Amino acid sequence: MFKTLLARARQGYRTAGFPAEEPGLPALFRGRPELDPTKCTDGCRQCVDACPTGALRVAEAGVELDIGRCIFCEECVAACPEGAIAFTRDWRVAASRREDLIVTDDNRPRVDALGRELRRLLGRSLRLRQVSAGGCNGCEVEVNALGNVVFDGSRFGIEFVASPRHADGILVTGPVTANMKQALLITYEAVAEPKLVIAAGACAISGGLYRSHPEVSDGIEGLLPVDLYIPGCPPHPITMLDGLLRLLGRL
Amino acid sequence: MAFAITSNAIPLPIAAVPVVEVDAFRRDVLTAIVAGGRLLLLIGLPGDGRATRLLAAIADDARGAIAVCSTDVTDAYPALTPDCPSAHYFEREIAEQYGIEPEGHPWLKPVRFPLGGPTIGEADFYSVAGSEIHEVAVGPVHAGVIEPGHFRFNCHGERVIHLEISLGYQHRGVERALRGGPDRRSLYLAETVAGDTTAGHATAYCQLFEGLAERECSARANALRVIALELERIANHIGDLGALAGDVGFLPAASYCGRLRGDVLNLTAELNGSRLGRGWIRPGGIARDIGSDELRELKRRLSDAGRNMRNAVDLLWKSSSVRARFENTGVLRHEAAADLGIVGPAARASGIDRDTRRDLPAALYRARHPTITVGDNGDVFARALQRWREIEHSLGFLADVLDDPGSGTTASAIPSLAPDAVILSLVEGWRGEIVHLAVTDAAGHFAHYKILDPSFRNWFALAFAMRGQPIMDFPLCNKSFNLSYCGHDL
Structure with a gap:
C-alpha cells in the first residue's frame, strides 16, 4: 500500500493541458495539408500518380486533396516538383460534412456543433460504442489512448461503453468488411434515438487503403448517416478529442 | 531429401x-x-x-x-x-x-470466411454436449475498444471445457492486393497488416524487397530500423502489462503503464512524425536519418521512461493480489507450445528458446541482438514477466545501438526485383515471428504474396490455455497473448 502511494507520487500528474494549452505535437507531425494550386504546372499529375489512396485530383480550379482518403504519408509532397503541397502541424482536421474534407486552396475542414436540443439531451456526457469494422487496429490504438490519463476523454464526459444500449452513438473504424457489415448495422440499430455516428480514420470515411476491394464497403458513407468525420491513418488522439469537443460545442 | x-x-x-x-x-x-x-x-x-x-x-x-x-x-x-x-x-x-x-485433418473449419464461401458465423462449431453443459457466445462486437472476433465457450458451470475461436471479420483482401506489385500501395498495405506492428511488417516487406533486389541497407539504416522495431516492442509490451493490470482491477499500474506506452509512441512520433511509425521504414532504408543530438536525447528519454516503467511494473510483482490472479492462470505447457508451433514471447514464456533476432537474423540483427531469455511456467504470470524482461533487454540493447548507430546512407534506390524467384523474409515483431513470402513472375512482379503474422500461429494457443479455466479468466488470458485479429484476417 505504501509502495503504491510512493509510486503515485513518483509518476506524477500527466494529463495534457489541451484544450486550454497547445497540444505539444512533435515537430514532424503531419496534420492539415495546405495546397497552393497556383504553383501547379499545366498537365502535371505527379502527386496524383504518387498517391497510394487516390486522394488527389486535378480539378478545373487546380489540385484538390481529399483528406477523407488521405493517409498523410507525404508521397505527394515528395513527388511535387513545385512545392505546391505541404502538411502543416494543424491537428484540426475533423469535419461535419464530407465535402469539407476536400482541401483546396480555400476550403478547409470545420466542425459544426450539434443543435442546442441535442446538446441539452446529452448534458455533460457523451457515451460512445466503438465498432471496429475491418481495418488494421491502428485507429483502435489511438481511440484507446483517448481513455488514458494523458488525453483523458472522461474529463469531458467522453467515454466508451460496452453496450450500444448505453451509448449516445457509435464511433466506427475500418472500411466495413463484408464480414462485419451486418454486425455494424445491428449495433447501430441497437443504439437508442437520437444517435450519433462518427467515422474515425481514412478507412471508415472512404475505405482508405482498401477502397474498392471487393471484400469491403468503402467505409460507412451511404450505409449510415455520419455526424462527424475524423480523418487520419490513424487520427492522433488530439485530433479526435478536438473533433469531439467541437461537435459538443465545447471548443 | x-x-x-x-x-x-x-x-x-x-x-x-x-x-x-x-x-x-x-x-x-x-x-x-x-x-x-x-x-x-x-x-x-x-x-x-x-x-x-x-x-x-x-x-x-x-x-x-x-x-x-x-x-x-x-x-x-x-x-x-x-x-x-x-x-x-x-x-x-x-x-x-x-x-x-x-x-485425415481432424476438422477443416473456415479460417477467414472469404468472399464466395459460407457466410461468416455460419459454420459447424465444436460443441460439448451433456447435462449442465452450456455455451457462452461472445462477439464479433466485444465490450471494449477491440477488434472483432467470435468466441464460443463450452462450459460446465464456470469451467471452460473448450473455447472455439472463429475469426475473419477483419478480412479485407491484403494479400490479394499485394499481388501484381510492388506498386505505390504495397508498402502501406504491409504497414497496415497490423497497425500496432507497423515497424515489424514494414521491415519484413522492405527486407523482402531488398532481398529480391540483392541489395543490403547500410549499417546505419539497419540500426535505425532496429530502433523503430525495439521502440514498437517496448511500447506494446508496456501497454500489455498495463492492460493485464487493468484486467485484474489493479488500476495504479494500469494507468502508469498506459501513459508510458504513450510516452514511447510519442518518442516514435518525434523521430518520424507518426506515433505508430507510419511511413518511417522504406525499401532501401528509412525515411529520415537521426542526428547525433537527437540520438543522445532519445537515449536520455528512454532511460527516464525505463526508470518509470520499472517503478510501475514493480507494483505488479509486489502486489500479492495481482500475483494470485496471474499465477497458474491460463497455463500453456511447453509440449503444447512446441507441438502447436507457437512463436514470440508467448512461446518463450512456455520455455521455448527461440527468437528470430538470434536464430534467423537477416542483416538487421546479424551484428548484434538483445539478450534472449525464456520463462518456464507458461501461465499469465510467465507471459507478463516475459514481456517485462524483453522490455529491459530491449532498453539495454537500444542504449548500445544509440551509442553506436553505424554509418552509411539511410536511403538508397532499389533496382528491379529478381524474376521467377521465391523469398522468405522473417522479422521478430513484438508478438513474435513475422514471415512474408513472395514469388515473383518473369517481370519481377509479385505473382504471389503471403503474410504470416505471429497471431496466425498463436490464436490456437489461447484456446488451449483456456481449457479448464474459469470463464471469468478469459479477458486476462486473452490479454496475456494479446493477439492480432487484423494480422490474422488479412
Missing part, C-alpha cells in the same frame, strides 16, 4: 525449389521435423492448370537455415496434421483458399 536451402531474406530461383511427388513431400517434411526442424510455413500457390502447389518451409533454428520444398496436388492429399500438429491451421487455410482437402 529434396530440399532447396536458403535463409532469411535470401532469394531462391523458383526453379531451384524441388517439386516432388506428394508422398515424398510428406515424408521429407515429416522427417525434417522429427530431426528437429520447425514448420515455418505450409501454403498453397496457384500451380499449373488445375493443380495447387503446396510449398513447405522448414526452419533449422540452430543453423539459421530454411529448407524449402514443394509438391503439386489436385482435389486432395494426405494431411500432415495427424503427424505434425503445427500444420493444422495451415491446412485449414489451404482447404479454404484452394478447395483442396487435406485428408
